Amino acid sequence: MKIAVIGYGAIGRFVIEHLHADPSIEICAVFSVPRPVSCPAPLVDSIEALLSTKPELVVECAGHQALRDSGEAVIRSGTDLLVASVGALADPALEQALRRATAGGGRLLIPGGALGGIEALSAAREAGLDSVEYSGRKAPAAWRGTPAENMIALASVTSAETFLETDARTTALQFPQNANVVAALALAGLGFEKTKVRLIVDPAADGNTHSFVARGAFGEISTTIRSTTLPSNPKTSMLAPFSLIQAIKKRAGLILV
Incomplete structure (x- = not known):
């Protein structure tokens, strides 16, 4: 499965490092501002460039503003978006914009994060x-x-x-x-x-x-x-990035529970 990642901070780096060695998952693009000096996956300079790599799933790990800036474009492109910055959806305007964007075929995926149940x-x-x-x-x-x-x-x-x-x-x-x-x-x-x-x-x-x-x-x-x-x-919490990793592996068919 091809995935792309938005953000190379603490969570993005953690997710990429844990998935990079998995042969069933290809990290086809990483977009991060500021651009990191080095990254084990291909770096791109825009959301448009990220989407041009045709990922099956985009993972947002860059914070609330990044979700506001790029979330709608990702979902409207028909690509599913897995978000770490779930708290940004407390903004009613953003939540509604992302819900409307699903008409383009992409889905908004919300992990459990650090919370069980x-x-x-x-x-x-x-x-x-x-x-x-x-x-x-x-x-x-x-x-x-x-x-x-x-x-x-x-x-x-x-x-x-x-x-x-x-x-x-x-x-x-x-x-x-x-x-x-x-x-x-x-x-x-x-x-x-x-x-x-x-x-x-x-x-x-x-x-x-x-x-x-x-x-x-x-x-x-x-x-x-x-x-x-x-x-x-x-x-x-350490469970937050692991929740993203589990969601990605479920999507790849590696976890069925």
């Missing part, structure tokens, strides 16, 4: 879903460079503290580097406004912990995952 939540929505509540717990370093710095004195935190309680749309838009799992949860369940979110800073955390509880006519789902972070980016 997404498929069970989707099934619960069909059966009858009343509430979804999410909690994200990370160490102070994972919240640096985000709006959390204006909400709580990260350097002074000595025990776990909640610094934000709101809905999934607000969270995903304010914390684009941290809240992609929140957006995936909202899209699988009750939507952005009805999904409740609590963000926690915990100096004792040795990874990123994602938990959610869903209740409804189907019963109750409760799941918690503690994931180690990428060495190159403490904001990103």
Whole structure:
């Protein structure tokens, strides 16, 4: 299967390095701004050049703005787009634009990311879903460079503290580097406004912990995952790029579960 990748940052590099040696998957193009000095796959200078290589799947690993800039063109070309920056879909205009673009034949594919239980939540929505509540717990370093710095004195935190309680749309838009799992949860369940979110800073955390509880006519789902972070980016759970890798391998027919 031929795939192309947008972005060669922490996630894109991780995905490419793990797939490059797989003989059943060909990485036919990589587009990244700024252009990397070196890359194990062919580099191109535009989305048009990337699409000209005729990938069967494009994988976005470049952040919210990159999805805004290129997502619609990829899907309208008839090519499926697997997105890492799920949180960008909290922007209603972007979500609707990408949905309309699917008329061109391409599909928008959303991985579970660092959060488990997404498929069970989707099934619960069909059966009858009343509430979804999410909690994200990370160490102070994972919240640096985000709006959390204006909400709580990260350097002074000595025990776990909640610094934000709101809905999934607000969270995903304010914390684009941290809240992609929140957006995936909202899209699988009750939507952005009805999904409740609590963000926690915990100096004792040795990874990123994602938990959610869903209740409804189907019963109750409760799941918690503690994931180690990428060495190159403490904001990103290691399961996030592996979720993309699994989705790619499923598409290639290598995984049937």
